Amino acid sequence: MQSDFSVGGNFNIFKPDTSATGASFSVGLFYRSSPKYRFQEQPQSSFWKFWHSADIKDRLSIGLVFCNIPLSGKDKNQELRLGAAVKPFKHDYFFHLAWHIRNGGSDFFFGASTKLVKNVDLLVGMKNFVAKEANLGLSVRFRGMRMDCSYNDRKQMVNLSVGIIFSPDEKVQAQQYRMLGTQLVKENDLFEGLKAYQKALAYDPADETINLVVTVLQEKVNRKKKTIDSLFAIGQKFEEKGWYVTAFKAYRQVLNINPRHKKTLRHLKSMAPKLSNYLEDTFAKGVAFYEKNDIRQAETMFSKILAVNTNHAGAGKYMAKIDSIKTYTFSEYYYRGLGYYNQKRYKRAIEEFTKALALNPNDQDALRYKKLAEDRQRQNKKRISRLLREAEKYEKQNLFVKANNRYRQVLELDENNSYARKKLTYLRRYISSVVESKYQKARGLFKKGNWRAAIDGFSEVLSIDPSHQRARSYLRRARKELYSNLDQHYRQAKKYFNQKNYEKALEECNYILSVDAGYAAAQTLQSQAYASISRQNLHEKGKKAFAKGDFLTARKIYREILAKDPNDKVAADYLRQCDTKLNDRVEQLFNEGMVSYSEGDYNSAIQVWNKILSIDPDHKSTKEYIKKATERLDALSRIKEK
Structure with a gap:
């Protein structure tokens, strides 16, 4: 995570001229100002707006170090060192202050530094504000090396130190972790992806893109953690009740979100022997149901096993047999429903499609035809109501032929409509004379050769x-x-x-x-x-x-x-x-x-x-x-x- 603070330490082995070899260590706390790129709320005061802005980067550094803490020997040169570096302007001018406190006294140091050219800084400082204690020096950086050189006029002494930097450049390391984080996020491993981006941010806190990605990932990870906690608690409850398959499913959901969730992995490992015994009992029950021709119960048993172990040979073999039976039966129901649909017998079609879908609930063709049959059935009911009203109206007007046609249309839509069938029988005596008259007329035309x-x-x-x-x-x-x-x-x-x-x-x-x-x-x-x-x-x-x-x-x-x-x-x-x-x-x-x-x-x-x-x-x-x-x-x- 982004932080303005860091902790450091060192270990020393020394041998004074007249003493035995000794060892000591130092520990310190360091603070460096940096922008709050991921600050959630906009500060109100001008000071805090500035303090959270990009301009605050490296403007203030403060350090507190406790030196020479003895591990062995009799070293009594312990010191408490307090220092600060201030950059009051946007240009590279730094002012340094330090106060070293030790047994028997303390010293105050004041200095300044500025960049002369690229990778070269000018250093100047003095001790206790005494001009003769002034020092003048240069700091040079070249690739993986750093050399500091200073001169003290009073002591007529030149101090030279050389450091070698073994780690890559911070920007390079930030880019490496950033690329790793991107790859992990693409693989949907948000937890490890967040860790990689946080490391990138530690090397390059000023990168706004990394800050934004960390913010977004942190929110997503927090939501997923809540889901994981809920699923893990559910898995524990099921495990306590002995419902091992259901517990396994809950734990597996956790691992689908975070494959490295340690608590879940531990629980799965401890539950493995119990789960294995449970699956053996379930397989035996499934075989018994299959032999009794109770296909539905057998399928339930074998499905439980395959939900835990997709490679279980026995369960896979029986499920293949069950699928074959279901496929044949499904096809039988489906094509029977299709036949009824084409005959416009929608009620029977719906019954057959429903049976087919009980075997294969996701079959798109069966779902589509069942919906079409239901829609047509609703339309037919409305049409039948209209036809019956029209038939009764024509009947009252003694328009028996038209009434007869309407009742026949009803039977065309619903061959089991007893009311329309009774009405047709009733109207036959009224229209028989009309039919006979039209028949004789057509017969006369036939005889005339028309x-x-x-x-x-x-x-x-x-x-x-x-x-x-x-x-x-x-x-x-x-x-x-x-x-x-x-x-x-x-x-x-x-x-x-x-x-x-x-x-x-x-x-x-x-x-x-x-x-x-x-x-x-x-x-x-x-x-x-x-x-x-x-x-x-x-x-x-x-x-x-x-x-x-x-x-x-x-x-x-x-x-x-x-x-x-x-x-x-x-x-x-x-x-x-x-x-x-x-x-x-x-x-x-x-x-x-x-x-x-x-x-x-x-x-x-x-x-x-x-x-x-x-x-x-x-x-x-x-x-x-x-x-x-x-x-x-x-x-x-x-x-x-x-």
């Missing part, structure tokens, strides 16, 4: 009553007939094209694509027909289609014209207008589909959205909602009414 309208009609019947088998059978037949009819129209279009009757070929292709926008062969043939028609004829057809509001056909025509002539400004202008009209139409159709979707009329929503795909086959939102609506129709068809 396959597209028949498909829409049977789909509507199934959206009300998914179990209507006659409607499902006719729907399959209508779709088959529709595509057979489209194939006939395609063959006719191909025939017209081969006869170079491109306009008739286009009429057939346009019809096919109006029914099924994804009929790829018709799309290709349509493009070929457009390419074969003259640009003038295309302009006429484009204008006619635009005037009739058939913007989709007009867009195709003008795109074909621009493919032939990219600089056709009229075609480019019409194409921009077509795109604007079609974008407006897409938005309108999408909103119409959303209304049907929100009311549970998924077939109608799909029919409307399919019209969008005939305009924009890559419309992302439409594709996503068609997929959702199809999934809900499939879910509704799987719900069996009791």
Whole structure:
């Protein structure tokens, strides 16, 4: 720690001319003023501000020495020496005072010193203020040596002394300890790091950086000492109770903070035999639990052992077996939960994920899916409440089909909702006549060969009553007939094209694509027909289609014209207008589909959205909602009414 005081001493062996050899020693206390770089509070008075500032460095030095204390012999030259050195100015001028007290008298000394050049000081002094006792000298420092030379005029005597400094320069030593402290702090050994920095500070008390680091480290070490004291006390209590594993954990926490904590190391050493016996008993219990298939208790026993000895072969072997069992069981629960989640059976999914997490509480995927399932379950509860309110409102208004759709949506979210299931059974007698009427109408369209309208009609019947088998059978037949009819129209279009009757070929292709926008062969043939028609004829057809509001056909025509002539400004202008009209139409159709979707009329929503795909086959939102609506129709068809 930083201190302005230091203690020193020396040992002397002497042999006076007429006496036996003797020995003595001297001891002294030394004070040197230095700045208080780490002073916590700002002093109020001007004096103390100066006393703690950098300007005070080496301004005052005081020494008190008791010399020649005899160890043997009869030396009676004991002295008490008191001295002081004062530097009143910032320049290197020192004034020295000393008072030597001994048996039979005392002497007073006064002197001064100043720096002449680098490493050379001029010295002057006198004894008892007697001019004849004046001395004049020089002090020279060169690398590791110091030489002092003085002359006394009265005695006509020159005194010469030479000293050799074996230790490195103070700045160098400070830097060495500073580097050591930095390394120890990086290794998180704050205690030893603080000691190294304190040694650096002793060699270079004026270094502000070292002072700051020592202050910060001291605060951290003090906090850690409190933690260590608390943990050590806990470890002692557990050790006294015979809870050796818990005591070991507490002691190990102490060593994690300070690996050299002597009291903890002693306690661990004395506790080692007891701990070893305890671990043997715990291992035997763990094996017994494992053989009884009590995996949880066995894992607890083996975990205690491995917490103390990570290399325990027996415990490690059994823990590997337990981990294998847990991994298999965890995977079983996890994938079962994932299946329920994908089926939107969130309650069962949560149950399975909870079982999985009991085996592996930190598995991120299981935690994430459990949270997602819980969130969806909360959302579903709110949605079910809203759907039930809407269903009851429609029921009161005698809008039984809409009420029926709402109750079916409830069962889609919660297949065990008995209230919705009972309501569906109750409403069946009211909507049976509606369903039969719509079925007969769709059947009439089927007989007339109006396959597209028949498909829409049977789909509507199934959206009300998914179990209507006659409607499902006719729907399959209508779709088959529709595509057979489209194939006939395609063959006719191909025939017209081969006869170079491109306009008739286009009429057939346009019809096919109006029914099924994804009929790829018709799309290709349509493009070929457009390419074969003259640009003038295309302009006429484009204008006619635009005037009739058939913007989709007009867009195709003008795109074909621009493919032939990219600089056709009229075609480019019409194409921009077509795109604007079609974008407006897409938005309108999408909103119409959303209304049907929100009311549970998924077939109608799909029919409307399919019209969008005939305009924009890559419309992302439409594709996503068609997929959702199809999934809900499939879910509704799987719900069996009791």
